[in-house]
Amino acid sequence: MASESQNWVLVVTARTPTNIAVIKYWGKRDEKLILPVNDSISVTLDPDHLCTTTTVAVSPSFDQDRMWLNGKEISLSGGRFQSCLREIRSRASDVEDKEKGIKISKEDWEKLHVHIASYNNFPTAAGLASSAAGFACFVFSLAKLMNVNEDQSKLSAIARQGSGSACRSLFGGFVKWIMGKDKNGSDSLAVQLADEEHWDDLVILVAVVSSRQKETSSTSGMRESVETSLLLQHRAKEVVPKRILQMEEAIKNRDFASFAQLTCADSNQFHAVCLDTSPPIFYMNDTSHKIISIVEKWNRSEGTPQVAYTFDAGPNAVLIARNRKVAALLLQRLLFYFPPNSDSDLNSYIHGDKSILQDAGLAGLKDVEALPPPPEIKDNIPSQKYRGDVSYFICTRPGRGPVYLSDESQALLNPETGLPK
Ligand code: DP6
Secondary structure, eight states: OSSOOOOOOEOOOOEEEEEEEOOOOEEEETTTTTTTTOOOOEEEETTTSEEEEEEEEETTTTTTEEETTEEEEEESSHHHHHHHHHHHTTTTOOOEETTTTTTEEEEEEGEEEEEEEESSSSSGGGGOOOOHHHHHHHHHHHHTTTOOOOOHHHHHHHHTTTOOOGGGGGGSSEEEEOOOOTTTTTTTTTEEEEETTTTOOOOOEEEEEEOOOOOOHHHHHHHHHHOOOHHHHHHHIIIIHHHHHHHHHHHTTTTTHHHHHHHHHHHHHHHHHHHTTTSSSOOOOOHHHHHHHHHHHHHHHSSSEEEEEOSSSSSOEEEESSSSHHHHHHHHHHHSSSSOOOOOOOHHEEEEEEEEHHHOOOOOOOOGGGGGOTTTTOOSSSOOOOOSEEEEEEOBBBBOOEEEEEEGOSSBBBBTTBOOO
């Protein structure tokens, strides 16, 4: 390690998106390597609205690897962090920064320690896939710091060992995680099917549903499903392989009717597998079910799907509208059924891309109660309202993959000390 002094700190910052699966990953054939029982497909969400930012630093003055998540120090001793760190370190190459007089050789990386600070721009407690963006950013930023010369798919196979769904966050747009065949997992990786420009009409509304119940984690839930659900075996063998091909076709042709039909069917089958697990797992709640019936009723009345819904391991709904006009109509319907608590105004009820409020003609609306009932409710019986059952909405769209942030002001670690700012 050649350098003028031992006080230097080298820093890299990156930003990585989260993703929502439209063909679900549920079940591992290898727990340690995180190898799935079927392929899956996801849409990357716009990192402007949902993302993880991570700064990694290296310095000869650090005496151990340390990590901070949302400002709080957390342990790096878990097997998943250790797998990712080990895989990245073993691929590190020489690094030279002439300006700072830093020279790190390939062999030095085994002895050097890193500091990692990570921040989610959305509430971690909201049950939105924070581990996907988190592990993807962990691997992506360390790979840059350690000058790992591997393509994005190879990096995805490392992020996979942090959390399965994380491998799909290494790309923007539409992404497929190929399950692979190798025992060592080398061919279980993500590939991009289409970038975020390919189908940019789509608008995504996430309903963050209030929940009192502690949910079963994906990791233990899917383990129980693998052990006890016959439906999971049938799904992995007979259903998903065909759906993957159909979904790839639907995305390629921007065929919204097929895309929506497949997305909803796959979400419902995933939750059916959860019910088929012993003891059964309930991720959706009454609010989730209510949202499904609102969308189903509307889609049926239009004759062709306008909106797709999908739910992960929790009650939050991810709704994908075919275009902005439909998204505006969807928002009107959702606000009709799920008005905000009287103490919150629309501006704090809708997060992310707030321009949807203008599009829906709701920007100046004082009283959501004034919204008329959607026309597909034909009877005159006033429909029930579910005030407070949705905490808030996030409006977003398909988005780009990971990026490095060169602007030092965006770093989460102090470039002099390597400690959180
Ligand atoms: C329902 O990737 O969180 O969101 O690999 O054990 O970390 P681990 O699980 P995780 O599972 C995600 C499950 C899902 C479906 C999906 O994202 O495909």
